[in-house]
Amino acid sequence: MRHVSLFAILFLLCAALIQSVNPTTVSAAPAFPETISLPNGFQPEGLTAGRGTTAYTGSVATGAIYQVNLRTGAGNILVPAQSGRAALGLAFDPRTGYLYVAGGPTGNAYIYDSKTGATLQILSLAPSGSTFINDAVVTRDAVYLTDSARPVLYRVALSAGGKLPNPASVQELPLTGDFQFVAGQFNANGIEATPNGKWLIIVNTFVGALYRVNPSTGATTQINLGSGSVPNGDGILLLGHTLYVVQNFVNQIAVVNLNSTFTSGQITNVLTDPGLDVPTSIDHHGSAIYVVNARFTTPPTPTTPYTIVKLH
Secondary structure, eight states: OOOOOHHHHHHHHHHHHHHHHOGGGTSOOOOOOSEEEEOTTOOEEEEEEOSTTEEEEEETTTOOEEEEETTTOOEEEEEOOOTTOOOOOEEEETTTTEEEEEOBTTOEEEEEETTTOOEEEEEEOSOTTSOOEEEEEEOSSEEEEEESSSSEEEEEEOOGGGOOOOGGGEEEEEOEETOOOOTTSOOEEEEEEOTTSSOEEEEETTTTEEEEEOTTTOEEEEOBOTTOOOTTEEEEEEETTEEEEEEGGGTEEEEEEEOTTSSBEEEEEEEOOTTOSSEEEEEEETTEEEEEEOOTTSOOOTTOOEEEEEEO
């Protein structure tokens, strides 16, 4: 019989114990969930990706901001509900960590610190009651916001490095050229910027058309989609020359391949999913597309569930 030393036996027992209590050696990192639950009754509308696997969505009813980890699905309230506020489209500036939030019928835009949730600034864009500030995009030197009730864009100049704007720097740009404004309807909605910042792209929800916009003047050129259109167009996402257009009440996302000058395009695909329920806003993490369900056809209650859905 082979003799084993007491030291060797103790070593083997210790190694086995370490293996049993160190889960990182036996289990993989959690997968990105296909569906992420938001707080019941939250009434989300906007969605934007932040740093790493963090994303943010806002409550159209209360102005609250919820931050979520796309890897785990866990989240928490970053900005609490506040009387008189609303949160529609969101835009994240990675240079500063600031969140820019469209305030819908309030006529305001809100700037929050994404680390602390503190309100950094409130920008008054238009008188409440005759306006609907709907979506936002950040470029190198400005923040642009759409108004679904008025044929204008708002430009808020940023200082070097994306530093907080001067509230007096808000500029109203009339949407001229091809843009079709229909009074009493939802018009300009989702907004994106081309990779070099030379152009903006907006969608008109009611008309179902896309426009290339001069960010200095507001002059628009309708993007020729041939026989195609994007009715109920809401949030949009531009990745290179591929534009994803959320069509809210249609429960689908149109995929548009744009030409090099962003003046024409072709709808090449339509993304659908059983989990879509009036999606309104869109962003991505890696190759995955995420949309938030606003569920506008479901009467909101304190217990109504809401979700973010991952598409492939």
